[in-house]
Amino acid sequence: MRIPALIAAAAILLTACGTTEEAPPGGATAAAGGPVTVTDSRGKAVELKAPATKVVALEWAEAEILVSLGVPPVGVADAAGFKTWDSVVTLAESTEDVGKRNEPSVDAIVALDPDLVVMAEERESTLVPQLEKYVPVVVTKTSDAGRNFDRLREDVKLIAKAVGKTAEGDGLLADMDAGLAEGRKAVEAKGATGTPFFMADGWLEGSTVSIRPFGKGSLVSDIAERVGLVNAWTGEVDPQWGLGQTDVEGLTALTDPRTVLFYSASEEDVFSTGLEQNPVWQRLPFVTSKKITKLAPGSWTFGGPESVGHIADQLVKAVTA
Template identity: 55%
Template sequence: MKRIRATVLVAAAAALLLSACGTTETPAAGPAGSDTPSSGPITITDARGKPVTLKAPATRVVGLEWGEVEILVGLGVMPVGVADTKGYATWVTAAPLDPSVKDVGTRGEASVDSIVALQPDLVVMENDSSAALIPQLEKFVPVLVAKGSDAADNIGRMRSDVNMIATATGKTAEAQKLFADFDAAIAEGKKKIADAGAAGQQFVVADGWKQGSTISIRTFGQGSLISQLGIQLGLKNAWTGETDKEWGLGQTDVEGLTVLKGQDLHFFYNASDGDDVFADGLAKNAIWKSLTFVQQKKLHRMPNGIWTFGGPLSAKQYIDQFVKVYAG
């Protein structure tokens, strides 16, 4: 499987191997700025703690990370430019892009020239692998930095990112609609799972990739966004290994999965790029075949195009899949 986030995530997970829960009950407070759309200047404090001032709500926006791009589209703001539009189309189906959206390079190395040529009034990004771009871009256009993930409270963090972007684009009413639909999906899904007698049942979410003959597995721990969705639905994440504090991600191999042997759980994974290491790369692996969830055929490849690091729309797609498995 191709790496679907910046290399820094793998490094962070590996470092942790060597060396909390979110809620949907109370919406996180929005960023500094008006609660209602404005036609005049607005100031928003972004994830850096930096005030970002716009002459008016942004309408020509460039997005450099797919989670924030999905949020923009979900709010009704079609970006004029996106990093790696082809990759976005592969991994994110919840909020499709118009054909008119221009590709501005990769997420790790977006083109400043391509971005500036689009004459945006705002660039939305995360402060990770693209951090070096920020001072270059700020010479030409305001830059709004979203947090992107926080394993201490990833659902609350998602709400905060949505509120911030909605304030910057004058789409606060649309944000409340996104939240209402998301909260309803959680409540309805939790009831269906409980009614099916599946409350408290276990799950594990992972993805994997192959380098040479080595298969690496990335596990989604308690604080990852996907895990928090399952927990909110009344399920239990069976993976308790070490993870990084930002994304809630861990790293292991097939031998590391033996801690799950004998446990009653469903195993979910994503392989939207077609590189399915679980069905193909491990098909003849004796350790893999000995795992209880493999023997019980409780292995679920998620539908292609559900972005694991997305916003409310991708989150609803994951909720639907959990409900389908546990209450279908």
Template identity: 60%
Template structure:
């Protein structure tokens, strides 16, 4: 579980950096970008990515490689199946909002994708989140690169919309993005109404995941500014975690003792353990501190269904909202 849980970035030393970190492969010779299968009459498009760089395409991209799961979900959700993606197997475990075709080639890990594997697919666009300038420079020798922001704890819902619309423009699917976001807004309004009707408006919640090293269990909290916290806030709920979080992702770390500050008996605890390593059920069942926590005593602990990616796009966010509605209206 640790490799998935420790991405994306946080400002805490305990959390491993999983943004793409380049490759040790030999530089790929420059080559003309592939035109893909789009019609030669398709209109050119220009997008400005998170670097502030204008990326110009002769036509909407059709052969796209995605190097991070959030962008992979957004791309496939728009109806453009990537020709290649990083860690395809991991994506299938942690993100069920979309299903990748068997034809999607694995191009290596999200930490260190294979430039040679990417080049062999002759893409006309690469999507990524990394600020690794060396990797970007290698890729841009043979293919346009769009760098998404991935997270912004000052307004992650707006950032998600911006990333989706940027990708949609690059692949000629702005109409699909518009409908997807309209459906998202409608679903959030409906979910908020259901939670309010059940008396859940303003109730405190916690969202976390965790991992075990030796006998030590670490807990990662999704604090204010994280994407799932923003979704819950949109539904009228209140994040109960007020501890330190990083500025990009809204994530913080603590241990079991650190959860003892959560004393409100109305707090509900949600957690993610999609790969089967459930430290909260299997690692803390005999822990006296854990068993004394109000949300444990009140049996208000909910494991998310496997495959809800907490750093995804509108489709994953709707999955998470469905879990909240079910918990507060049961």
């Protein structure tokens, strides 16, 4: 099951057209090439003289979505990191790096003379007023553990509308949904529906391995549930990202022998290098049964529709092999 590259561009929202229908969440539909108004996650109406063609993206999911829509960003925050962590699309060599995601350079952004800056809600507090002196800014929701797939749709449709690619965005989302449905059928056919899973990433703090579970409501958990799996992690998670925190001892709560482990490690792999000699780790059910799948490097767990498809493919393959 591979979601076509076209899917990657949009990330999910509902489109509404016509004079008798309710306006879509991104704002009223504009004539092709004419002025466009979108309403972003702040509830702010952002007016553009025309669909944006020179866009700076300050978060990787937004950069991925733009590339997928056929509007490659002229600037990206931490472009080198993007190439490591999100490999489902390719940034143009001409893409400028505008600084860190948590601290981009206003000067570097303005120097590109963009039509639009797209950024994540969690980073907008002090940066938006600075940028809006020079360029329109659209703020996406980025994550919401209470409704992550709906949120993704809204973010994709918002971006697609701002760059004049509404139809392309709708097509990407439709392809994504079709790919997830196909994956669910494959899981059902194998009799693997209801397989419990644990998804995490991790890092070393001194000699201690810290583990970050992807709980219910995280985008990866929603992907897995869409293809028929069940999240085995019931620990506390944050309300935006659906992420938790634990150590290897905390994983002893995972006792179901059917549980499979998925983990992300595009750089340091603490699961294979920091835990392999740990006696607690060695007794965990997915370790003893060897039901462990490392996601391919560049599988961005907070990405757009194309990342969703890429991750879903790997989950389905692992439980149907």
